Amino acid sequence: MAEKLELINSITQALYCFYSSLMLFWALSKCFWDGKKNRIVLFLLSILANSMVGLLIALMSSFWLPDAIVYLWGPLKGWFHVLLYLPFVLAGPIYLLHIFIMARLCGKWLRVKNYSSVLFLFLMFGAINFVADYRDSGASEITSNLEHENIVSIVCTVMAFVALWLFYKLDVKPFSELAQVKVKVNWKIFSIPPILFIIIYSVLAGVVLVEYHENILPIIMLFFLSTLIIYIFIWAFYVIVKNIHETNAAVKANEKVKTLSVEVMEALAHTIDAKDEYTRGHSVRVAKYSKMLAEKLGLSEEDCENVYYMGLLHDIGKIGVPNEIINSKSKLTDEEYAVIKTHPGVGFGILDEIKSRPDLSIGAHWHHERYDGKGYPDGKSGEDIPYFARIIAVADSYDAMTSNRSYRDYLPQDVVLNELRKNEGTQFDPNIAERMIELIEEDKDYKLHE
Numbered sequence: 282m283a284e285k286l287e288l289i290n291s292i293t294q295a296l297y298c299f300y301s302s303l304m305l306f307w308a309l310s311k312c313f314w315d316g317k318k319n320r321i322v323l324f325l326l327s328i329l330a331n332s333m334v335g336l337l338i339a340l341m342s343s344f345w346l347p348d349a350i351v352y353l354w355g356p357l358k359g360w361f362h363v364l365l366y367l368p369f370v371l372a373g374p375i376y377l378l379h380i381f382i383m384a385r386l387c388g389k390w391l392r393v394k395n396y397s398s399v400l401f402l403f404l405m406f407g408a409i410n411f412v413a414d415y416r417d418s419g420a421s422e423i424t425s426n427l428e429h430e431n432i433v434s435i436v437c438t439v440m441a442f443v444a445l446w447l448f449y450k451l452d453v454k455p456f457s458e459l460a461q462v463k464v465k466v467n468w469k470i471f472s473i474p475p476i477l478f479i480i481i482y483s484v485l486a487g488v489v490l491v492e493y494h495e496n497i498l499p500i501i502m503l504f505f506l507s508t509l510i511i512y513i514f515i516w517a518f519y520v521i522v523k524n525i526h527e528t529n530a531a532v533k534a535n536e537k538v539k540t541l542s543v544e545v546m547e548a549l550a551h552t553i554d555a556k557d558e559y560t561r562g563h564s565v566r567v568a569k570y571s572k573m574l575a576e577k578l579g580l581s582e583e584d585c586e587n588v589y590y591m592g593l594l595h596d597i598g599k600i601g602v603p604n605e606i607i608n609s610k611s612k613l614t615d616e617e618y619a620v621i622k623t624h625p626g627v628g629f630g631i632l633d634e635i636k637s638r639p640d641l642s643i644g645a646h647w648h649h650e651r652y653d654g655k656g657y658p659d660g661k662s663g664e665d666i667p668y669f670a671r672i673i674a675v676a677d678s679y680d681a682m683t684s685n686r687s688y689r690d691y692l693p694q695d696v697v698l699n700e701l702r703k704n705e706g707t708q709f710d711p712n713i714a715e716r717m718i719e720l721i722e723e724d725k726d727y728k729l730h731e
């Protein structure tokens with residue numbers, strides 16, 4: 282029975298080693314991998330960076346170091362009995378150093394923007410693995426029965442499994458958001474909570490150690506170094522948590538501003554659409570279709586978002602067109618049509634004032650240009666028309682055909698398809714029109730209409 286338990290204990294520990302490497306790999310990929318770096322290298326790096334490996338290096342080197350010191354510096358021979366205590370205290374700093382160096386290396390290789398988030402990830406994995414690795418010595422402290430020792434150790438490993446899994450589930454997703462924000466790490470060396478800890482720890486540990494030990498010198502050394510290590514660990518956690526907290530606040534503030542700007546843009550779009558009783562919801566739909574097209578065209582997430590905003594505000598210039606003309610039931614006169622044609626220029630004038638988003642006016646300015654150069658206001662053709670404006674032009678025409686008018690209902694899907702095919706290369710950019718056709722073909726139940 283005891284041998285079986287021993288075997289299970291060894292297997293769970295080996296599994297845990299592999300599992301924690303895999304978890305670190307997933308966490309790093311989720312938070313910092315941008316798709317350009319090699320995934321195999323990242324996996325190898327996470328095995329190397331795994332704090333279990335670090336612990337092994339720390340333990341081995343801390344046992345060699347005292348011998349090496351005596352070998353390199355003869356006069357210390359007399360102090361050798363003191364140096365024998367070193368392994369117990371050296372393992373800590375070496376372990377921490379390994380975590381810091383590996384976090385730095387991984388961060389550099391992955392071009393991490395927010396260093397505090399990557400360091401916190403490593404420190405958390407390090408702390409959980411450190412506790413997990415002390416299960417055997419911990420178990421032998423609790424009981425001298427070999428069977429019980431193994432059971433305690435297996436239970437500890439299972440708990441470490443759960444702890445890592447919980448950390449991954451609860452914290453890795455928020456980290457992936459934080460990782461996008463560039464915040465300078467504020468390394469304050471003296472911070473109040475770690476200093477408070479040092480005072481309390483010194484008093485308590487000092488009293489206990491001096492009371493029970495006769496050989497004072499190694500004890501003082503042990504005490505001094507252990508205090509230092511724990512201080513560094515607590516300080517690192519404190520600083521990192523503080524930085525993460527600050528980043529979090531910045532992210533939230535940013536999100537609030539972003540939501541507000543989207544809401545303002547949507548409100549503006551509704552105002553424009555409200556002018557025309559037959560184009561209710563037009564701007565929002567054009568924005569939606571433009572974004573779908575941009576996604577189909579494989580644009581980046583940021584570009585897709587920009588196209589959405591441009592679509593929302595593409596007709597903002599209609600604010601300058603009198604309501605009688607917009608809502609005219611009879612055929613427009615040449616003069617009236619000339620007034621309608623001013624709306625791209627007016628829209629450009631309004632949106633060009635928004636300096637923080639210089640691209641926003643592109644859609645409003647050129648969404649009535651045609652691929653063959655017969656559009657307005659500038660008669661631009663082909664690739665001269667900005668790409669985003671060509672996308673919005675297709676989405677705008679699609680919505681015009683698929684929404685109700687005073688004189689007709691929205692057109693049947695096959696008619697819309699034929700219109701797009703007919704005007705490919707003349708009115709529309711053929712590549713973009715082709716993507717729109719794909720979107721229509723995917724829309725089997727014809728849901729994309731007013």
Ligand SMILES: [Fe+2]
Binds near residue numbers: 595596624648649
């Ligand atoms: Fe327009």
